[in-house]
Amino acid sequence: MNRNSAQTHRIAPRTGVAFRLPKGAALVVVDPEGTQVSDLLAFAEADVREVISNGRTFDYEQTLSLTTGNRLWSNRSRVLLSIEEDTAGQHDFLLTPCSKDTFRHFYPDKPVHRGCFGNLAEALAPWGIAEDQIPVAFNCFMNVPVHADGSIDVLPPASKPGDHIVLRAHEDLVIGLTACSAYASNGGAFKPIDYRIDLQSEGNS
Numbered sequence: 001m002n003r004n005s006a007q008t009h010r011i012a013p014r015t016g017v018a019f020r021l022p023k024g025a026a027l028v029v030v031d032p033e034g035t036q037v038s039d040l041l042a043f044a045e046a047d048v049r050e051v052i053s054n055g056r057t058f059d060y061e062q063t064l065s066l067t068t069g070n071r072l073w074s075n076r077s078r079v080l081l082s083i084e085e086d087t088a089g090q091h092d093f094l095l096t097p098c099s100k101d102t103f104r105h106f107y108p109d110k111p112v113h114r115g116c117f118g119n120l121a122e123a124l125a126p127w128g129i130a131e132d133q134i135p136v137a138f139n140c141f142m143n144v145p146v147h148a149d150g151s152i153d154v155l156p157p158a159s160k161p162g163d164h165i166v167l168r169a170h171e172d173l174v175i176g177l178t179a180c181s182a183y184a185s186n187g188g189a190f191k192p193i194d195y196r197i198d199l200q201s202e203g204n205s
Helices: 054-061 100-106 115-127
Strands: 008-011 016-021 026-031 038-044 071-073 079-086 138-140 163-169 173-178 193-198
Touching: 008 016, 016 115, 026 038, 038 079, 038 115, 054 071, 100 115, 115 173, 173 193
Parallel strands: none
Antiparallel strands: 008 193, 016 173, 026 163, 026 193, 038 138, 038 173, 071 079, 079 163
16 A cells, blocks of 8 residues: 555644544554654544544453554444554553643643643534543553553653554544643653545555
8 A cells, every 4th residue: 555645744742633534544643753642533524422432442342452453443332443554552542631630730830731632622623522522532652551550650652753553444534633742641852743644445555
């Protein structure tokens, strides 16, 4: 499959975008400089009340470690996206998008930023998606180990420059995507995220 012909878009550090991803298309999310998280949301375009669900996904995929071959399910038990390639192999689907409250809670000595939640809310508003409809995001490249005692850490991503994940749309979708704004999630630095959309179907590889 030749993805080089698809236009690459860059999300500036600590910002977010929303766009349509048609059924059958592949979304390629790239960490161009390494060690940068990207929060990803997917809503069914036909009814944006249908959205990716971490609970349904963990249940049906029977794993917390989602990578090549796994699928992201909706709150209505339908597959919205499947992971076709994954060079990073490490992502998070436990933690909610960072917000102003996140910064007040974890970074009281840092300036308050609206975070991924605020960026996603603004980007998704034209699609009729309200703040209360924003769920837990699929956090590409995020490093959240779960320990035997149930505790978690948020560590810098292990992703290297150019690492990417490819997700195939099973329905017409509205996608929200960010370059994450939280300090711990990105090792204290903020970098861009690249993405491109491959409109070729699986049968035209």
